[in-house]
Amino acid sequence: MARRLRSGRAGAAMVIAVGTLATACAAPGSDSPQPQATTASPVSAAPTCGTAPITMSGYFETGFPLPKALTAEFAKQHPNVTWNIREDQFAVITQNAPRVLADNPPDLMRVPQVSELVKDNLLKNLDGYARVFGWDRWPASQLEQLRMGPGGRPRGEGSLYAMGLNFSMTGLFYNKKLAEQIGMSAPPATLAELDAVLAKAKDAGITPIVQFNGGATGGLAFPLQDLMAAYGPTGPINDWIFQKPGAGIDTPTNLQAVQHLERWIKAGYFQKDVNAVDYATMMSRFIGGKGLFMFNGDWESGNLDKQLPGDVGFTLMPPARQGGKRAAMSAPLAFGIAANAKNADCAAFFLNWVATDKRAREIGVEVGGSHPMGPADAHLPAVKPGTVTADTLAAGADIARDNGAMDFIANATGAIYAKSWTPQLQKLAAGQQTPQGLLKAVQADYARQIEGN
Amino acid sequence: MTPPAPGRPARRRGAGAKTRGWAGWLFVVPALAFYAVFVLRPISLTFQYSLYRWDGIGPSTWAGLANYGKVFTDPALYDSLINAVKLIVFFSAVPVLLGLAIAATIRRIAHTRLAVVARTVLFLPQVIPLVAAGIAWSWLLSSTGAVNQFLSLLGLGGVTRAWLGDLSTALPAVGMIGAWVLLGLCTLLLLAGMSKIDPALYEAARLDGAGAWREFVSITVPSLRQEIAVCVTVTVIAALASFDIIYISTQGGPGNATMVPGLQIYYLAFSEREVGMASALAVVLMLLVIACALPIQWFTKDGKR
Amino acid sequence: MIISWRESWTGRLLLVLLMAVTILPFLSLFVTALHPSGTYPAGFAWPADPQWGNFLRAFEAAKMGELLLSSLLIVLGVVPISVLLSTMAGFAIGHLRVPGGRPVFLLFVLGLTLPFEGVITPLYYQVRDMGLLNTRWAIILPLIGLFMPFSVFWMRAHFVNMPGELSESARMDGANLWQLFRRIHVPLAMPAISSLGILLFLWTWNQFLLAIVLVDDPAERTMSGALGAFQGQWGTDIPLLCAGSLLILAPTLAIFLVFQRHFVKALLQGSLKG
Incomplete structure (x- = not known):
């Protein structure tokens, strides 16, 4: 107990020490210079890089x-x-x-x-x-x-x-050899045709779609947004991404899209371990001929032309009805x-x-x-x-002709992809989230993040 | 320098003159300075930040306790705390219990050649970076990894899966990586403790007709009180403050199943730029660690004195 | 003491099993590293045509030379300063018993269980304002501070048990405080100091959080932080990733195997005291 008593002074010293340390009690950020809003700087002549090094x-x-x-x-x-x-x-x-x-x-x-x-x-x-x-x-x-x-x-x-x-631009890459095996001579022209091809591949023992959805990157957002654009117009999706007042992701056509995606998941059209597949694994599987389709972007075109010359085709997501407008994330x-x-x-x-x-x-x-x-x-x-x-x-x-370009739903806010789409899509893939629940949760996060800004 | 008064016990506090005492401070000040600037100041700043809403760049606004409110109401945040507590089962319970069982079994052969080799081998996980453990195990636990290969060999092909990519198994899988890292340390600590137990105690118990289990419960465990407390403290802190393994193997996914406070703080502070919220969670984490570590320390100190 | 045959052999079996589980991840890294780069090997299988060249490629891809140098510089910055300062403080608090030493010691103990995540955010802004972001100092200086509680605690535990008579007789001979410390106590504290040095080396080398937050360039990080970056960049290529991981592991493993007895002792004591 003697020790306890003595440390009364200890306490005091500690308080003083901590006190002096916390002197910088101004609100955080108030002491650093604030960047000023940049307005369009008046530029009279086209600038160059000059001639000096x-x-x-x-x-x-x-x-x-x-x-x-x-x-x-x-x-x-x-x-x-x-x-x-x-x-x-x-x-x-x-x-x-x-x-x-x-x-x-x-x-x-x-x-x-x-x-x-x-x-x-x-x-x-x-x-x-x-x-x-x-x-x-x-x-x-x-x-x-x-x-x-x-x-x-x-x-x-x-x-x-x-x-x-x-x-x-994004869409569907497909492996031409596997397509031939199941008798797909031309890319599907409607969503129903796509469904049929996926079912055929599944029956033939071919993984219909290789996709990534693991770690911090929910790659099922690619097929999901394509499905959204197949079921409904692109305008409201873009409005939501651009944070127009009143825009919502929780719409009836989007619900149909998530339900369609859920049917694909339940039918086993994605790999069983889709929640553990990262982007690199997906690429190596697709290049290794382990799947018929892959939802991805044209930044891989050059790479695929080099790795599988002549064996890969690209098509846009087919519309719901024959001759309908096409859309893509671009x-x-x-x-x-x-x-x-x-x-x-x-x-x-x-x-x-x-x-x-x-x-x-x-x-x-x-x-x-x-x-x-x-x-x-x-x-x-x-x-x-x-x-x-x-x-x-x-x-x-x-x-360009169909005016079908959309930004990516993952770009709506800075945190929406990591905080919302990815965990929600992973839960959907694991059968632990409903389509309605997914859209509601994402919309709630979106509203909170925008209000916070 | 004043020589100390003759006959006075030198170890007593205040021995020697004041000059000597204050000169001694010169030895403390550099260490204290580093500690103050890089630990105490940041700790107090964490408290301060936690009361503001701040994106790390612009001006901040006073938020009072709102950030703390969010920590306990936003599922993404309190789930991370719950996950950390769940990890204790794997990081602490498994290594300590299994370590006890193993140590008790190998106690008698602790001096054989094999045991000496084992000492080195079991320490390997302690020496390598946790990041490397994360990489190696991510690969072992993947859908085509060795763990599934082994299960298929045993005829358990039905349970194979991508262990880290499955909502229900991701957290236990991450926990097992932690258990792998900590098991060797616990086993060796407990074994070292056992070697200090007087063999006569066991002889006496045997004479009384005690079986191995009785021996274990009434002699081994009580004598290892301090070692067990150490194992528990070290592993509980490792569980609550886990970061490296999860950052590498799952990034908190799938679906936040393995999100822990350390990772959440990192994301909040540096990618979502919710510095206030990150700091509130950091304060809660620091308090949680202290709340877990103190009682364990107390418990052993009482027993020893 | 008679050990029954059965007891002894279950023990041995258990030990071997435990060692197997411990080594498995290392073996798996090794076997996978030998597969042709860019392939996706299935499980645990010896490749038909082992690609030893992967290690060379990984060595170049990871810029191992640079990484080793960087980690070494960081260790050289952290360990000597931490050891010196904490030995001095432990001496003053544990042996000299300076007035007010106890509260200061308690202040240090306060930091013993601190998770680094708790202070990483303010540390970032502090290091930025010091203009040290993206330099090795951003890791070195905070680590010295963060290791201080344990180091002081460790050294105090040593000095508390040094008999006071030792200093008394030296003082009689006219040694001042620094000479007393330097000539008498430091040599006697060498075992404690070297154990501390080993622990600090290991913890610095393997430090990850500070490295990824405060330094963006892998070539200015610790080994562990560099491995994180390597995984980010070469995660596409599993065999190369495994080869690189093994290379990054190799220095610590080598040092561990050479000094294993010291390591085991230091780690066991380290956790007992902590």
């Missing part, structure tokens, strides 16, 4: 060779420019984006969902550049997803805050310029060069596998017929 800092995504191929070509054409590029996984970039843009602003950066970055004034407003470079005169749909109202909401209109290096490969970037002008010049330079556009197709940005009548390189790349480019034209 200049080092551009970039922050790109690992595993996508396109941006580096473009910067290399750019440096060749403009020898005064050198690139200092850091790479990370997309998930890491998503986590790091606000920190990096605020604390170590790069000139050019692969950006994830941007509305919260815009709200925090971390991205440069590109309206001035758009005016002098004439980006305003491109088909409006190309840049729609990168436009933001004041404070980041709603998306889809307002000022431009990022640019695409190209725009990618998004620009978005790059932004940090609000405090040192070489913003040169970065903007580079972005314009990517869309307009002949060689850059060729690289965009050959390496990126996707449609380049830019004016509707700009040069498009010839692609060898019969390749997946040719299929995806043709599909891109179909989507």
Whole structure:
């Protein structure tokens, strides 16, 4: 007990010590300089990279060779420019984006969902550049997803805050050899035909769909959104993604879509361990001929042409009724310029060069596998017929005609994918969530996240 | 320097003159400074942040206890706490109980060549990074992994699955990885404790006709009180503060089935930028750890003194 | 003492089984690492054509040379400073019994059970404001602080048992406080110091959370953090991932096997005291 008594003084000393430490009692964040909203900087003449040596800092995504191929070509054409590029996984970039843009602003950066970055004034407003470079005169749909109202909401209109290096598109890849085995001579033209083909594959002992849905990435969102667009119009889906007031994901047609997906799951059309399959495993299984279909994007076209030349086809999700409109998730490969970037002008010049330079556009197709940005009548390189790349480019034209481009439901808010879609879809796949419950839960999270912002 | 008064026991507190005492402080200050700047200050800041709503960049707004309210009402948050508590079963109960059983069985052969080799081998999981354990086990537990291969060999093909990708088995599977890491340490700690038990106690028990079980319950376990407490403390903290293994093997999925507070704090603070909420959860986690560790310490200290 | 035949053999069997379970993951990594890169090997099977070259490829892909150097620099930053400062503090608190030493000691004990996740958020902003993000200092400095409670606790436990007469006689010979510490007590504390050094080495080398939060470039991280990045980048290629994991494990395993007796002793004592 003697010890106890003595530590009375101990307590006092401790309180004092902790007290002095907590002197910084100002509210967190109040002492650091706040970034100011960037308005469109008045740009009179089109900026260039000049002629003096200049080092551009970039922050790109690992595993996508396109941006580096473009910067290399750019440096060749403009020898005064050198690139200092850091790479990370997309998930890491998503986590790091606000920190990096605020604390170590790069000139050019692969950006994830941007509305919260815009709200925090971390991205440069590109309206001035758009005016002098004439980006305003491109088909409006190309840049729609990168436009933001004041404070980041709603998306889809307002000022431009990022640019695409190209725009990618998603749909169904299929293994032509397996398709032949079950007598599928042409891609299914309606949803019912697709169902029939899936059933046939299942009966033949072929996994109908290889898809990823493991870890932090719920890949069933791909087929789900395609089903949503097959059952209903794309407009309300886009409104929801763009955070238009009053938009909801919890609609009758979307419910039909989730129910359809649930039927696929129950019928065993996905692999049994779909909740443990990550993106890489899915790719290696599809390339290994372990499944008929895969819901994925055209960024894999070049890769598939190399790994399985001539054996892979691409088709858009078939509509519910014969001859109905087709739709697809399609998004620009978005790059932004940090609000405090040192070489913003040169970065903007580079972005314009990517869309307009002949060689850059060729690289965009050959390496990126996707449609380049830019004016509707700009040069498009010839692609060898019969390749997946040719299929995806043709599909891109179909989507443009049907005005069927949607952003991805995973991009509605910064956290909606990891916090909502992924766990909910994993539960659906495990039979522990109902279609109605899934939509209600996602809508509730969405409302909370938007209210919080 | 004043020499101490002759005949005075040097170990007594306050021996020697004041100068000596205060000079001694110079030895403490550097350690204390590091501790204050990199531990005490962050701890108090965690408390402070937890009372605000802050995205880590812009200005913050006062939130009072609202973040704590969310921790206990948002299922995504309190489920992570429940998962951590469930993990205790695997991280603590399994290694301690199994360790006790194993140690008791191998006690008699503790000095053979085999046991010496085993000592080294059983320590391997303690030495390697948890990240590596996560990678190795993710692969073993995958749908085509060795665990399923083994089960099929036993004719149990029906139960095979992607253990980490199944909502009902993911948490136990992650728990088993933790048990694998901690079992060796517990076994060896308990074995070391057993070697200190007076063999005469066992001889006497045998003479009284006690069986192996009686021996275990009435001699082994009570004598190992301290070692058991240590095992429990170390493993409970490992369970509550788990991060590395889960970050690597499941990222908290599928469907939040393996979400634990450590991972949730990381996601909240650095990807969802809910710094206030992350801090509130961090405070709850720190208190939970102390609430679990203190009684165990107390319990053994009482027994020893 | 007579050990019955049955008792002895169940014991042996159990031990062998336990060792098998312990080694299984390592064997699995090894076998898988030998499969052709890019394939998706099924379970536990010796490959028809072992690809020893995978290790070389993984060595290059993981930039092992850089990683080893980085981890080494971090360890060299953390361990000597932690050991020195905690030995000094343990000496003053445990042996000199400085006035007010007890509350300070309790303050350190407070941090013994601290989960690092509890302070990682403010640490990030603190390290950022110090301008140290993405440097090795971002790992080194906080780790010294975070290891301090255990280190001081450990060294105090040693010094508390040193007889006071030892210092008295040295003082008679006119040694000042620093000489007393340096010449008499540090040599006597060497066993405790070296055990502490081993533990701190291991914990630094394997530190993951701080590495992934405070440093983005794998080449400036600890081994464990680098392994995390390696998994992110090469998760596509299972055999390569396994080969890389083994390579990253190798240095600790090697050091462990060489100093195994010290390690086992340090770890057992470490957890007993903690």
